[in-house]
Amino acid sequence: MHEEPAASGRRSYAIREMFATLQGEGGQAGRVSVFCRFAGCNLWTGREADRAAAVCRFCDTEFVGTDGSGGGRFGSAEALAEAIERMWPGEGPARRYVVFTGGEPLLQLDAALIGAVRARGFEVAVETNGTIEAPAGIDWICVSPKAGAEWRQRGGAELKLVYPQPELMPEACEDSAFGQYFLQPMDGPDRVANTEAAIAYCLAHPKWRLSVQTHKMLGIP
Ligand SMILES: C[S@@+](CC[C@H](N)C(=O)[O-])C[C@H]1O[C@@H](n2cnc3c(N)ncnc32)[C@H](O)[C@@H]1O
Ligand SMILES: Nc1nc2[nH]cc(C(=O)O)c2c(=O)[nH]1
Ligand code: SF4
Ligand SMILES: [Mg+2]
Numbered sequence: 001m002h003e004e005p006a007a008s009g010r011r012s013y014a015i016r017e018m019f020a021t022l023q024g025e026g027g028q029a030g031r032v033s034v035f036c037r038f039a040g041c042n043l044w045t046g047r048e049a050d051r052a053a054a055v056c057r058f059c060d061t062e063f064v065g066t067d068g069s070g071g072g073r074f075g076s077a078e079a080l081a082e083a084i085e086r087m088w089p090g091e092g093p094a095r096r097y098v099v100f101t102g103g104e105p106l107l108q109l110d111a112a113l114i115g116a117v118r119a120r121g122f123e124v125a126v127e128t129n130g131t132i133e134a135p136a137g138i139d140w141i142c143v144s145p146k147a148g149a150e151w152r153q154r155g156g157a158e159l160k161l162v163y164p165q166p167e168l169m170p171e172a173c174e175d176s177a178f179g180q181y182f183l184q185p186m187d188g189p190d191r192v193a194n195t196e197a198a199i200a201y202c203l204a205h206p207k208w209r210l211s212v213q214t215h216k217m218l219g220i221p
Contacts, residue, residue, distance in 0.1 A: 009077035009112030014039040016103060017068030020089040023099060024215030026142055027158045027180045028125065031097055034087045035221070036080075038102040038109070039066055043129060043149055046103075056129065056146045058162065060187050063103035081116035088122075096122040106132040106153075114138065128153060144184075145173060160211055162186050163198045170201065170208055182211035 016039040023031045040046070043056035046064035051057055066072050070087065074080035084098050098117050100109050106128050114124055114137040125140035130153040134141050141156030147168035155177035161170060163183040170183065183202060185195040195212070202208045215221065 009110055009116075010108060011075075013074045013077075013080050013108055013113065014066050015068075015071045015074060015080070016063050016066060018070030018083065018087055019221045020087050021215060021221045022218075023097075023125075024213050024218075024220075025184060026160050026182055026211050028097075028140060029211070029214055032090060032095065033125070034084050034096075034098045034122075036084055036098060036100050036105075037061075037063060037068070037071075038100065038105045038107065039063055039071070040107060041102055041104040041129075042107060042131060043104070043146055055148050058186050058188060061103075077110075077112035077116040080113060081120055084117055084122070085120045093121040096120070097125065098122045099125040099127060101127040104129055104131070106134060109135065111135055111137065130154070143178070158182060160184050163201065164194060170205065174207070181208050183208050184211040184213065187213060187216070 016037045018036050020034050023029055023033045041063060044050065044054035044059055088096055105126050109126065114135060117124055118137065123139045126134060126138050127142050129149060130143040130145045130151045131149050133152050142158045142160050143153050143156050144160045144162060145151045145168060147165040158180045159173060159176060159178040160182045161173055163185060183198040185191060185198045198210055202210050
């Protein structure tokens with residue numbers, strides 16, 4: 001059923017999990033962050049049986065359901081923002097930072113939720129596949145476009161291309177307006193080879209920087 005966004009926000013937000021950690025990737029790597037992972041994606045159902053036929057087939061993330069740690073259905077933007085604030089591990093309100101990810105966060109993130117976390121002193125980041133234009137009020141937009149998918153959000157703080165995607169090579173991503181351009185080696189059985197290939201590409205094309213998934217190396221969420 002179609003849900004009309006209202007001033008007070010969606011009827012509910014479906015959250016897979018929530019946790020405090022260090023941002024592992026991209027231009028904010030190392031920054032203390034609350035991660036709020038929305039359930040659901042428009043490029044894969046999240047079911048292994050559907051992976052081979054999905055638009056996005058290399059996903060490293062569990063995003064189905066609301067039963068992860070800190071997850072649930074939140075009935076209002078205020079209720080979800082309160083839960084995010086409770087997750088913040090720092091001693092005071094300084095440097096508060098929330099990363100909305102998923103699944104695909106722009107299926108659910110709206111003005112009411114952005115306003116509610118900003119009112120609690122959070123800077124707002126999003127990790128998106130770029131198929132849906134971002135709403136106003138986001139401080140750090142990270143777009144990770146996917147081969148075979150529409151790409152609407154073509155500007156932001158960083159573009160983070162999972163590499164390699166033979167049908168979406170870096171050259172094809174440069175008609176866009178991002179502050180930084182990253183290649184992130186595709187994790188999976190070929191991670192080592194993909195990392196070597198990404199390093200070689202960056203060395204030859206210095207517009208591109210390497211993003212390694214540092215949280216996986218560190219064993220933190
Ligand atoms: C799980 S996605 C969620 C946000 C959004 N759906 C997206 O794709 O950007 C978070 C980040 O992980 C990246 N990612 C997903 N699977 C990956 C993999 N196997 N190797 C490296 N990065 C991956 C995505 O491209 C994205 O930058
Ligand atoms: N530490 C950490 N950094 C991340 N950067 C992007 C992530 C994501 O899954 O969106 C992620 C994540 O899941 N954990
Ligand atoms: S678009 Fe993002 S969340 Fe969706 S399947 Fe791909 S990597 Fe996973
Ligand atoms: Mg992740």
